[in-house]
Amino acid sequence: MAKDVRKTFGATVALAGVSFAIEPGRVHALIGENGAGKSTLMSILAGATPPDAGELTLGGAPFRPRTPQDARRAGVAMVHQELSLCPHMSVEENIALGSESTKWGFVKRVEMRRYAVAALGRVADGALESRIAPDARVGDLPPSGQQLVEIARALAQRNCRVLILDEPTSSLGADEVERLFAAIRAACAAEIAVVYISHFLEEIHRIADDFTVLRDGKTVGAGTVRDVAASDVVGMMVGRAVEQLFPRSIRTPGDVVLEAKELGGAVKPSHATLTLRRGEVLGIAGLVGAGRTELLRCIFGLDRVRQGSLRVLGVSGVRTPAARIARGVGLLSEDRKTEGLATALSIAENLTLSRTGPLGPPGIVLPRRRRAAAQKWMRELSIRARDPEQRAGELSGGNQQKIAIARLLYQDADVFLLDEPTRGIDVGSKAQIYELIDRLACSGKAVLVVSSYLPELLGICDRIAVMRRGRLGPARPVAELDERTVLTEATGA
Amino acid sequence: MSARPGGEHAWRRFFAFPWFGPLAALVLVYLLFALLVPETFARSTNLVTMARQTVVVGIAAVGMTMVIISGGIDLSVGSSVALATVVIARALNGGAGPLTAVALGVAVSAAAGLVVGAIVAFGRITPFVVSLGAMTILRGAAKGLAREQKIDADARGLDALLGVLPDDASWMIFPPGVWIFLVLAAVFVAILHYARFGRHVVAVGSNERTARLCGVRVEAVKIGVYALAGLLAGLAGVMEFATLTVGDPTDSVGLELEVIAAAVIGGASLLGGEGSIVGSVVGAFLMTVIKTGSTHLGLPNWVEEVVTGVIIVTAVALDRLRHRRP
Numbered sequence: 001m002a003k004d005v006r007k008t009f010g011a012t013v014a015l016a017g018v019s020f021a022i023e024p025g026r027v028h029a030l031i032g033e034n035g036a037g038k039s040t041l042m043s044i045l046a047g048a049t050p051p052d053a054g055e056l057t058l059g060g061a062p063f064r065p066r067t068p069q070d071a072r073r074a075g076v077a078m079v080h081q082e083l084s085l086c087p088h089m090s091v092e093e094n095i096a097l098g099s100e101s102t103k104w105g106f107v108k109r110v111e112m113r114r115y116a117v118a119a120l121g122r123v124a125d126g127a128l129e130s131r132i133a134p135d136a137r138v139g140d141l142p143p144s145g146q147q148l149v150e151i152a153r154a155l156a157q158r159n160c161r162v163l164i165l166d167e168p169t170s171s172l173g174a175d176e177v178e179r180l181f182a183a184i185r186a187a188c189a190a191e192i193a194v195v196y197i198s199h200f201l202e203e204i205h206r207i208a209d210d211f212t213v214l215r216d217g218k219t220v221g222a223g224t225v226r227d228v229a230a231s232d233v234v235g236m237m238v239g240r241a242v243e244q245l246f247p248r249s250i251r252t253p254g255d256v257v258l259e260a261k262e263l264g265g266a267v268k269p270s271h272a273t274l275t276l277r278r279g280e281v282l283g284i285a286g287l288v289g290a291g292r293t294e295l296l297r298c299i300f301g302l303d304r305v306r307q308g309s310l311r312v313l314g315v316s317g318v319r320t321p322a323a324r325i326a327r328g329v330g331l332l333s334e335d336r337k338t339e340g341l342a343t344a345l346s347i348a349e350n351l352t353l354s355r356t357g358p359l360g361p362p363g364i365v366l367p368r369r370r371r372a373a374a375q376k377w378m379r380e381l382s383i384r385a386r387d388p389e390q391r392a393g394e395l396s397g398g399n400q401q402k403i404a405i406a407r408l409l410y411q412d413a414d415v416f417l418l419d420e421p422t423r424g425i426d427v428g429s430k431a432q433i434y435e436l437i438d439r440l441a442c443s444g445k446a447v448l449v450v451s452s453y454l455p456e457l458l459g460i461c462d463r464i465a466v467m468r469r470g471r472l473g474p475a476r477p478v479a480e481l482d483e484r485t486v487l488t489e490a491t492g493a
Numbered sequence: 494m495s496a497r498p499g500g501e502h503a504w505r506r507f508f509a510f511p512w513f514g515p516l517a518a519l520v521l522v523y524l525l526f527a528l529l530v531p532e533t534f535a536r537s538t539n540l541v542t543m544a545r546q547t548v549v550v551g552i553a554a555v556g557m558t559m560v561i562i563s564g565g566i567d568l569s570v571g572s573s574v575a576l577a578t579v580v581i582a583r584a585l586n587g588g589a590g591p592l593t594a595v596a597l598g599v600a601v602s603a604a605a606g607l608v609v610g611a612i613v614a615f616g617r618i619t620p621f622v623v624s625l626g627a628m629t630i631l632r633g634a635a636k637g638l639a640r641e642q643k644i645d646a647d648a649r650g651l652d653a654l655l656g657v658l659p660d661d662a663s664w665m666i667f668p669p670g671v672w673i674f675l676v677l678a679a680v681f682v683a684i685l686h687y688a689r690f691g692r693h694v695v696a697v698g699s700n701e702r703t704a705r706l707c708g709v710r711v712e713a714v715k716i717g718v719y720a721l722a723g724l725l726a727g728l729a730g731v732m733e734f735a736t737l738t739v740g741d742p743t744d745s746v747g748l749e750l751e752v753i754a755a756a757v758i759g760g761a762s763l764l765g766g767e768g769s770i771v772g773s774v775v776g777a778f779l780m781t782v783i784k785t786g787s788t789h790l791g792l793p794n795w796v797e798e799v800v801t802g803v804i805i806v807t808a809v810a811l812d813r814l815r816h817r818r819p
């Protein structure tokens with residue numbers, strides 16, 4: 001169905017020639033590590049991104065959707081991780097939205113009910129406990145119910161031929177997964193081709209017929225699920241070329257600065273236990289959505305802590321982010337654009353945002369001092385910009401990230417919580433950040449790094465703990481780990 | 494589960510209506526004033542008076558509710574009402590019949606709403622800014638058209654819309670304007686709940702991207718909403734003219750805030766997707782009752798203003814609580 005599809009974003013090659021075919025009535029699993037190109041491929045199929053090269057065919061005819069509406073009209077429906085429903089409306093209204101039949105402009109309620117009940121019947125498989133009331137408000141349903149409504153809406157389209165499910169089980173409990181699988185089987189019975197994207201190999205083993213493995217934007221393996229062992233699939237996923245040398249000085253761990261016991265947040269993490277010492281780099285590996293970011297946010301005081309104990313730099317209990325910063329904890333957000341930086345403000349303002357004390361008398365910020373402080377750290381981290389007053393949003397990703405890190409240095413943090421510190425930045429900046437992390441650890445700071453890029457974690461960390469579905473495994477020295485063992489633990493293969 | 498599942502279910506649903514809270518508040522406040530000043534406030538003629546005073550805000554609130562449900566806001570209502578009174582007065586003075594004058598006034602306001610909607614939909618400018626601009630533009634246009642002064646006009650029977658009923662028509666209980674308001678509200682309740690257009694308004698306000706994905710013509714819906722809100726503001730202008738019998742370009746300054754307050758008390762969420770026309774009508778009545786009751790009690794004006802403000806915030810806070818259930 002897809003042949004030699006390519007896509008590049010600027011200098012990043014997201015897809016370097018991917019081909020795969022899906023058949024009606026079968027479930028095709030698309031497997032790959034974070035950043036392997038799955039999401040790009042799917043957004044091309046769903047019409048959200050146009051491909052640079054390659055061709056798509058649907059049932060023999062060329063398929064070139066320009067918008068998601070186009071794709072939907074052609075019979076390709078996508079169910080995203082973030083659900084796309086109207087929460088204030090009823091289940092039946094959501095299913096019929098955009099294709100209501102009317103008389104004098106008024107919706108024919110009886111017909112709409114019939115349409116919705118038929119669609120729900122297809123996904124709920126007739127089982128009583130999985131039935132969804134057509135007049136329930138969608139916002140009142142649990143995530144699994146909402147997902148079923150969205151699948152029902154896709155299947156209700158008369159010409160639905162391909163159903164794409166992106167990480168459908170990431171927010172579901174075990175029994176809810178069963179409901180979803182029943183719905184998928186029902187879709188297959190209706191001769192619909194299902195594309196199933198997931199990291200979880202045990203799920204793929206249960207539900208999928210065929211599979212394709214992506215790595216670095218290329219197809220590296222394909223076949224029938226029945227004929228392949230999970231360990232072989234993991235083998236295909238790993239083995240990326242490591243283009244980087246990781247600086248690592250000899251470091252001696254000092255006192256414990258961070259100690260979490262059975263820490264639990266609102267949903268994730270649950271029962272996370274870890275210790276972090278001065279002069280140490282501890283890595284948290286895991287898949288996207290495993291709860292790694294939430295763990296950092298709980299420690300920093302951004303997310304609510306529901307249970308467990310926490311002791312950071314001699315302070316017990318939960319504190320607000322302001323108190324954490326005052327004590328010497330710094331958090332680097334994974335989301336540079338909307339949380340990590342105020343992109344409309346200048347470099348100098350961003351850099352000094354978390355500590356304005358030294359910039360003038362109490363309550364006053366003197367622009368001259370702010371500028372001087374910014375210039376010092378821009379030199380230190382070789383941030384390339386015209387001027388400290390330049391807007392942060394105008395800089396490249398790498399330079400933006402360096403500003404965000406420079407803020408932690410400027411506020412003189414002792415404990416660094418770094419969430420995806422090298423996401424979306426160029427190789428040169430990556431190398432500088434690795435070097436900086438090494439320097440920090442050598443000077444007695446403590447660093448906790450979350451990353452989805454395994455070679456990087458294995459390269460820069462002293463110990464690594466793996467998180468899976470909200471649960472944090474034990475931290476082990478990197479010498480005992482390799483990509484395959486970490487990935488096996490993260491995917492539950 | 495229950496022995497009478499139907500009965501219990503029906504009660505639950507009744508409590509769950511977004512306008513249930515405001516209605517309870519309205520009844521309570523009314524009873525309170527009726528107890529405090531039984532000899533004047535509780536009289537039936539006072540009820541008619543209060544209904545008359547609610548018509549302008551009420552009609553405009555019906556349109557505002559649709560706009561807010563669609564995720565927008567319309568700040569130009571007050572100016573639109575003033576412009577309509579001026580247009581009607583000038584048309585009457587120019588020799589037009591009352592029906593023609595009314596049609597002209599309403600058409601001007603509806604056209605203004607249409608333009609606001611088109612700019613919001615195609616210009617992708619936030620409704621707050623577009624309607625803020627429209628508020629000033631329409632106010633200026635009204636002053637220009639009226640040459641900066643009030644225009645006296647012979648109302649040619651239009652004043653009967655909200656006037657005291659003559660004895661031979663006392664069977665109507667309320668003057669025709671009040672009935673027009675109530676019928677309009679009922680019609681728009683039906684449109685919002687049962688017409689495809691109405692459901693698409695809710696869909697756009699609830700999740701615009703989803704609505705677009707499902708083939709809803711989001712731009713057309715937005716234009717329609719603002720045009721209808723303009724049309725209703727024009728009708729509110731007709732009622733305002735019926736009360737004043739002059740075209741006054743400086744009239745109804747700040748009316749939009751009263752109208753928004755009525756919608757918000759009635760359960761509309763400024764984030765879109767939520768709101769109730771019945772609730773907004775109740776909200777408009779609630780504000781009139783507080784105003785009138787305070788006057789009858791002899792309370793100074795400022796007390797009434799403080800109370801209204803407290804009610805607005807309390808209504809929204811209670812609504813949040815209702816939504817937070819487990």
